[in-house]
Amino acid sequence: MGFSAGGHLAATLSTQYNKNVYDNDEISAKPNFSILIYPVISMNDAITHKGSRINLLGNVPSKTDIEIFSNELGVNKETSKTFLIHATDDKSVPVENSIQYYLALNKNNVSVEMHLYEKGGHGFGLGKNGRSKSWPKACVNWLKSNNLIK
Numbered sequence: 001m002g003f004s005a006g007g008h009l010a011a012t013l014s015t016q017y018n019k020n021v022y023d024n025d026e027i028s029a030k031p032n033f034s035i036l037i038y039p040v041i042s043m044n045d046a047i048t049h050k051g052s053r054i055n056l057l058g059n060v061p062s063k064t065d066i067e068i069f070s071n072e073l074g075v076n077k078e079t080s081k082t083f084l085i086h087a088t089d090d091k092s093v094p095v096e097n098s099i100q101y102y103l104a105l106n107k108n109n110v111s112v113e114m115h116l117y118e119k120g121g122h123g124f125g126l127g128k129n130g131r132s133k134s135w136p137k138a139c140v141n142w143l144k145s146n147n148l149i150k
Contacts, residue, residue: 001034001035001036001037002034002035002036002037002039003037003038003039003123003125004037004038004039004040004049004052004092004093004122004123005040005049005052005055006039007036007037007038007039007040007041008039008040008041008052008056008069008071010031010034010035010036010039011034011036011039011041011071011082011101012069012071012074013029013030013031013034014030014031014034014071014079014080014082015071015074015075015076015079016074017029017030017031017080018030018078030078030080031080032080032081032148033080033081033082033083033143033146033148034080034081034082034083035082035083035085035139036082036083036084036085036098036101037085037086037125037135038085038086038087038090038092038093038098038122038123038124039084039086039093039097039098039101040052040093040097041070041071041072041097041098041100041101042070042071042072042096042097042100043056043057043061043065043066043067043069043070044066044070045066046096047094047096047097047100048097049092049093049094049097052093053066056069057069071101072097072100072101072103072104073104075101075104075105075107075108075110076108077108077109077110079105079108079110080110081110081111081112081146082101082105082110082111082112082113083112083113083114083139083142083143084098084101084102084112084113084114084115085098085114085115085117085132085135085139086098086099086114086115086116086117087116087117087118087119087120087121087122087124087132088116088117088118088119089118089119089120089121090120090121090122091121091122092121092122092123093122095116098114098116099114102114111146113138113142115134115135115138117130117131117132117135118131119131119132120132
């Protein structure tokens with residue numbers, strides 16, 4: 001589960017869990033599922049959150065690093081099933097991040113559910129105001145429908 005830049009971290013684990021960065025142990029790093037709330041997905045200049053990209057990759061990232069950390073490009077049929085939430089009026093992290101990830105998951109036949117809210121901006125958290133407050137219940141329903149919780 002991750003919000004904003006934490007969503008990038010969670011999506012990166014879902015798409016790159018099998019990369020060898022240290023000696024393997026017996027426990028798989030692959031998450032059983034991901035819950036991504038207004039996530040930074042892409043490092044592509046057109047849709048990224050600039051501050052997140054600079055913090056992760058520096059001021060002048062290489063094309064290779066941009067591609068590696070653009071999670072919509074790393075999706076395959078083994079990527080973790082995902083629940084996505086975003087508001088279309090998010091001025092910090094463009095909604096296109098969630099849309100591109102959704103499309104990549106769908107193209108690879110990965111189970112995905114996405115909820116887009118017209119209003120909510122960025123940082124609505126548990127959605128105490130407006131329509132975005134419905135996402136926690138929708139998430140629980142998704143978890144139940146995927147037999148991830150009882």
